[in-house]
Amino acid sequence: MKKYDHFLLILLGGLSALAFVPTSYIFILLVTYPLFFMYLNNAKNKKQLFFAGFSFGLGLGACSMLWLINALLIDAGAFAQLSPLIPLGFGLFFGLFFAFPALFCILANSISSKILIFCGVFTIFEWIRSWIFTGFPWNLTGSVWVKFLPVLQSASVFGVYGLTLFSLFWFSTPFLLIKKQYKTAVISITSFVVICLLGALRLYQITPEYVWGINLRLVQPNIEQTLKWNKDKAEENFMKHINLSKKAGHEKITHVLWSESASPFLLDIDNQARAMTMMALNQGSVLVTGSMRLADTQKQQVANSIFVINDLGEIQSYYDKSHLVPFGEYVPLRGLLPFEKIVPIASDLKAGTGPKTVRIQNAPPAGMLVCYEIIFPHQVVDNNDVKLRPQWLINLTNDGWYGVSAGPYQHLASAQMRAVEEGLPIVRVAGTGISAVIYPWGQIMSSLPLDSQGVLDSKLPKPLPPPLYARLGNCIPLFLSLLFIAFGLYFHKKQKNTINS
16 A cells, blocks of 8 residues: 555545534445445555554544534633644544454455455444443444434344444445445345335334323523533523523423533532522423532532422432543543543542433433433443333433534434434433434434524423334344354355365
8 A cells, every 4th residue: 555545545534424414425435435445455464454444444533523622622721732632532543443343354355255344343343432441432333324214213123333234334335336246236235225115114104102291391591611610600590591491381391301510509409509490390390400419428529410300399319420421521540641621620520320210200211311321322221120111211411512513413313323222212402402302213303403592392202112122232233243254254265265176
């Protein structure tokens, strides 16, 4: 490989980022991935394979995560100098997760076998990305289909990882046709058509149903992130939530939902602030809100929590965020790394114990998720409590850190994917948007646009029966990945025997 080839691969990876929301130019992957597979096929040794994969992943990671720079510019004086590390860091991170799967192509000598092996190994590495170093499964390849509902339905069977596996196979089709690998290309095209048809059939058979007697109000105050933690603005921000909750039509509302850390006060110990929440509620209604909670009085450590509060100002239940954001809510290896977290709270936040199903007055039991906890496949429901499966998921988030960028759209896309995987409706409340109610087949029922103020009144959709992926989890896509690898090795051995004979 020549030097300019690496720059071309970085460019191809960067262009591939356009396939993710909000642009959703999926068709571009029918150009970038075939060219990428061409480089893998032409690579003559392990080094060339590794750096071909690394260069492509570098471009994809750097461009698809570029929006994160906005979070560092909120406090420009403290973190702006670190902004160049965002594209570089994520580029290196994504690059490695392409480089190692590319290395495995050395095991094959035919085009079809190389593609099958790469698809299988890459999917396994995407799964590894979801848990290694606390996990970061953002912009998984399969998530490019969130706006194409027929294909999206297949996530109910094999999840986003299975969708990644088949997507890579489908995107390789132009290269297979150019190289006259017609049998493999036909299999790829046929599998795509079958999945589209089955997904369309599933959508055709689904009729929206709603939980009787529930009227939700999602409150989106659109408070600037620079003002959100301003102590002088605390009461004003709090009253803004209350006033929006009481806008016209509030008489019919049974459940009011505020976003992550909507309350600037510690509602578990601030009786006055908790009493003020009563002004947002009708008689018999309930408030679900994000707030910090004093979780450890000795260490003065707080948790990022969700509270369920009744119309008497009483806390009925709560959930503590368990999957904290590194460098956002805590500093890993504190004492060794010269960094501070972005959230302006003195100590590291205290993590909760994991997914939790919460009972809510006059509503079905709900799974609670704070911010980016929604991005983790098969980790959004308390699977240990088999007797109390949630009937809906509540995702409270603060995407104000990301500004008007691709970030909130990609975050919403993860919620749509989780809805399909779990067969559960998702109510997503974001302080600056995008707040939305999502059907359990991934379609957005209603939403408030990014960077806008308002309320969204909505019914609560009923869940679907737990789909296969919700019941069996990641063993399905991992098995399929191993099957792809096995077929790749089989075709390699078969062709090798043919050549020798």
